[in-house]
Amino acid sequence: MSCLKQRAISLFILSRDKPFLASNLRRKVMARRTITRRKFMQLSAAMTAGSLLAACGAGDAEPAADQPAAEAPAESPAQAAESSSQYNEAPMLKAMVDAGDLPPVDDRLPVNPRIVTPIHEVGNYSESIRGFTLNETDRAAPGYIVNRGFIDIPTDLDGFGAGLPTGGWEPYLAESFEWNGDATQLTINMREGMKWSDGEAFTSEDVLFLWEDMWFDEEYTPIAPTRCFVDGEPVVLETPDDYTLVFKFPAPYPTFPFLFRGRTLATKPKHHLMQWHPKYTDGAEYKDLRENDVYLDPDFPGVTPWISKGYDESGLRLERNPYFCAVDTAGNQLPYCDNYLFPYAGTQENAVLMAIAGQIDVGIRNMQLFESLPTLRENEERGDYRLLFWPGTSFTTGNHITINYRLQNEKDRELAEFFRKKSFRNALSMAINRDEVNETLYFGAGRPASYALASSSPYWDDDMDSITMTNGQFDMAQVDSIFDELGLEKGDDGMRTFPSGEPVTIILDAATEITVHQQVAEMVVADWRDAGIDARLNAIQRSVLFSRWRAGESHTYMWGTDANEIPLMRPFQPIFTPKGHGLDMLPVHYNDDPEWLQELGPPEGGEAMFALQNEIKKEIDPVESKRLHKELFKYHVDWQFDIHIIADVPLMVLVANRVGNCPEVANGLQDFTYAYPEQFYIKS
Structure with a gap:
């Protein structure tokens, strides 16, 4: 990670001066905090001078590619073996x-394991490390911990932006990869002898099963x-042998x-899922395949550092994968910790209490409750933890409003029509202070x-501040003018109505856990x-929120606004989201929608956005790629x-002092994935 990004993070350590009271939120006119941003910066800069020097000096080593260190530290895990094994x-x-x-460890590892250089030192084997999850529906928290893939995103995002198509990418589950000259073919060489967590071989057949028999x-x-x-046109996958894609x-x-990136291509064990696939099993039905394709189920094989052992009344337990493909520089199979525990917190407030009580070893996702920062800072010694601040690129380091363009209830027809109007969306944006x-x-x-x-993006330029605020300035006069032009009549009470006379009602859902x-x-x-909008907050559980959405x-x-350093991390905005699907979608309108909605068609501008994203996907020249990215940014802020x-917003990371090998600064794109949690350990 560049020193520039580390300097940026050093600015955001919390002062203890002015705690924030949540009750202020209950009224529109809120008590302003008396601490200024300048004072905030001065205090935080003074507090972090030492860490800044360390970050820009020798600093933390980043896990390297498949190269052993010249000399491993003397300490090694727990007198692991008196045997002839090399691991x-x-x-x-x-x-x-x-x-x-x-089987013996040599038989469980691939022929050439992935070698991970620990952040600070070779750790010792430990029993359990503790995170937290809000509830059983918060599956992304444990998901990102185990998000290892064939090829890892580079830790240096500046390199990514400047060096397509390789751009600093490192193999992880893959042994190597190579491109042809014009980036029209990518060959991934899998690790021979690699296995799923149940001991079955992990081969190209598993990836082909995902590609052809599922997608x-x-x-x-x-x-x-x-x-x-x-x-x-579709990408074609060929598998000339068991270990080549x-x-x-x-x-x-x-x-x-x-x-x-991540575990996407390494998530579908053919030997396990084929029992529910009609192509391979007589009498099987696709609904059974869907019901059993759940990676956090305790019987679901994986290739990640830890494997789910399921949920109980206290939370989720992940247990070490005995067949995990990586070792450290001293030949110790990773991960260091036997279990990664995710007890239920229920809410962000409860997570803060758990941290103060010393019940969390590593807290990152859903720790972004800034009103609690003074309390967390004051209790660092009591809770035996420290607070770190990483680049603001993860799930809870910003926020956005997702608009549903596939409303299914005809009573929402007028709202659906206006959601498709660019000027209406612009006005909603400008109405936000x-x-x-x-x-x-x-x-x-x-x-x-x-x-x-994110300003730490390799695609950021000096003029991005103004570009990213297009249609974002708080301007109620302009909002009134737009609403008038759209024919939304203002009543004596100041509230707007549709041409039909019905009030302009917008319900904004928010998850109670966050x-x-x-x-x-x-x-x-x-x-x-x-x-003048009849806006209503609908605070509901996360699971209900997504059920309503689907x-x-x-x-x-x-x-x-997670993963916002690289736009392609979240490439397909939910304009045409198929019911029941997530990020992947095509710019089409589905014929299972109500007839009235099909008549409305997709929102104007969507097709052009997808076309621009397609050009970015193809562009190999880094200069032209950056230009296209800027055009995409402009398009997003214009069409909204x-x-x-x-x-x-800086990503707050809570780390217990007993945890070893946690970096002071890391890429927070996917929470802890790129901090290499497999090499965390509990100090003895």
Whole structure:
């Protein structure tokens, strides 16, 4: 990670001066904090001078590619073996080997394991490390911990932006990869001898099963994911042998590894899932396949550092994968910790109490409750932890409003029509007082933005501040003018009505478990009501929120702006989201929608956005790629298919002092994934 990014993070350490009271949110006119942003900066800079020098000097080593260190530290895990093995293993696995319940470690590892250089030192094997999750529906928290893929995103994002198609990418689950000259073919060489967590071979057949029998099986996936296409033509996968994947593209596709980062291509064990696939098992049905394709189920094989052992009344337990493919520089099979525990916190407030009580070893996702920062800072010694601040690029380091363009209830017809109007969306954006949100909820540490590109992005330019605030300035006079032009009549009470005479009602859903989302949503609702919109906050559980969304009942919902350093991380905005699907979609309107909605068609401008994204996917020249990215940013802030609010909020990371090998600064794109949690350990 560049020193520039480390300097940026050093600015955002919390002072203890002015605690924030959540009760201030209950009224539109809120008590302003008396600490200024300048004072905030001065205090934080003074507090972090030492860490800044360390960050820009020798600093933390980043895990390297498959190269052993010249000399490993003397300490090694727990006298792991008196045997002829060239590798060491955790005591719990050694006991299983001795009991005849598990093959020796040499037989469990691939021929050439992935070698991870520890952040600070070779650690010791430990029993359990503790995170937290809000509830059983918060599956992303444990998901990102185990998000290892064939090819890892580079830790140096500047290198990514300047060096397509390779751009500093490193193999992880893959042994190596190579491109042809014009980026129309990518060959991934898998690790020979690598296995799923149940001991079955992990081969190219598993990836081909995902590609052909799931994504390109029209009965299972009516429309294959957009990232499987370039120029509207499908990517072809060939598997010449058990350990070779050849992806052939109809046009240059240098961004392919980015769109398939993480565990995406290594998630479908054919030997396990084929028992529910009609192609392979008589009497099987696709609904059974869907029901059993759940990676956090305890019987689901994986290739990640830890494997789920399921949920109980206390939370989720992940247990070390005995067949995980990586070792440290001393030959110790990773991960260091036997278990990664995710006890239920319920809410962000409860997570703070757990941290103070010393019950969290590593807290990152859903720790972004800035009103609790003074309390957390004051209790660092009591809770035996420290607070770190990483680049604001993760799930809870900003927020945006997602608009539902597939409302299914005909009573929402007029709202659906107006959601398709660019000027209406622009007015909704300009009615939000982003400065007030930033100062009230984030101590002024974030950056107001109508499109939340992180300033640490390799695609950031000096003029981006103004670009990302297009249609984002708080301007009620302009909002009134737009609403008048659209024919939304203002009543004597100041509230607007549709041409039919019905009130302009917008319901904004927010997850009750994520307090900061509710707080932002409450402020947005108050602003929209001031603009004459009958806006209503609907605070509901996360699981209910997404159920409403998939059913086409939700008008809008508040969410985070995760992974906003690289736009392709979240490439397909939810304009045409298929019911029941997530990020991958095509710019088409589905014929299972109500007839009245089909008549409305997709929102204007969507097709052009997808075309521009397709050009970015194909562009191999880094200079032209950056230019196209800027055009995409401008397009987003102009058309505002969704409405971003705050960006660049520093990612708060809570780390217990007993945890070893946690970096002081890391890329927070996918929470802890790129801090390499497999090499965390508990100090003895």
